[in-house]
Amino acid sequence: MKFLDWFKRFPVFLRDVRLEVKKTSFPSRLEVTNTTLVVVVVVAIFGVYLWIVDQVVFSILNKVFAVFR
Numbered sequence: 001m002k003f004l005d006w007f008k009r010f011p012v013f014l015r016d017v018r019l020e021v022k023k024t025s026f027p028s029r030l031e032v033t034n035t036t037l038v039v040v041v042v043v044a045i046f047g048v049y050l051w052i053v054d055q056v057v058f059s060i061l062n063k064v065f066a067v068f069r
Contacts, residue, residue: 027035
């Protein structure tokens with residue numbers, strides 16, 4: 001019985017989906033390009049920062065372990 005109810009409600013669901021999609025606003029090509037550029041630059045900056053921190057921690061730990069050899 002529930003299965004048949006689903007088929008009865010499905011057209012209403014599709015109509016609601018269509019109405020909601022009409023309400024959405026999609027970004028322009030320029031907005032997508034600018035946002036993508038910002039993400040790439042920020043990821044690169046964080047990558048370089050984390051690499052520097054890793055190198056510093058690695059150097060400090062090597063000096064600490066050298067003391068205990």
